């Protein structure tokens with residue numbers, strides 16, 4: 001899932017300075033699961049902002065509304081008849097949701113309340129570890145299911161580098177070397193020949209913005225907000 005963390009409170013209040021009526025929009029999917037931007041977190045943040053603004057003698061009306069997914073037009077449409085009532089919108093979704101919201105309501109300032117960290121797994125309650133950087137060139141089939149882009153400090157498709165040291169990465173003795181892990185995994189699967197396979201450079205797949213159109217679908221000439 002996409003994971004994020006809440007921005008420092010001072011940064012949020014600085015962005016909202018001067019605005020008196022704000023709609024804080026939560027997202028009910030990834031950021032809700034990782035405990036940062038769902039309905040509950042919207043309420044908590046709104047209460048904190050309300051209190052801070054009262055104490056600063058600059059009251060604000062801050063309301064909350066959580067949609068199922070901010071990265072989906074169908075759900076953003078639910079906000080169409082609401083946003084006119086507000087001076088600004090705040091979003092607790094990932095960077096994708098925030099941008100989609102800003103695109104749908106271009107006349108309203110849209111402020112992020114969270115910092116998006118990446119694609120991660122849930123290791124324990126409140127502990128998330130990045131596992132994919134959407135590189136568009138997945139090499140997991142050759143690396144024993146261990147992602148070298150996120151797990152290796154240098155993101156090497158071909159490793160290890162000269163810094164590997166008894167299973168650890170040169171950046172820290174607490175950081176396992178991804179390519180050592182890949183070696184061990186492939187060795188245990190009797191597939192060590194894969195580690196010698198040279199992976200070519202990424203052939204411009206990292207150019208931005210990247211798009212994905214599934215087979216059988218066409219990219220519409222212009223994606224219009226409905």
Ligand code: SF4
Nearest residue numbers: 132133135138139147
């Ligand atoms: S190699 Fe890593 S970053 Fe690239 S798609 Fe696969 S899991 Fe994601």
Ligand code: SF4
Nearest residue numbers: 152161164169177178
């Ligand atoms: S020591 Fe291992 S994990 Fe660290 S940068 Fe080199 S190959 Fe990557």
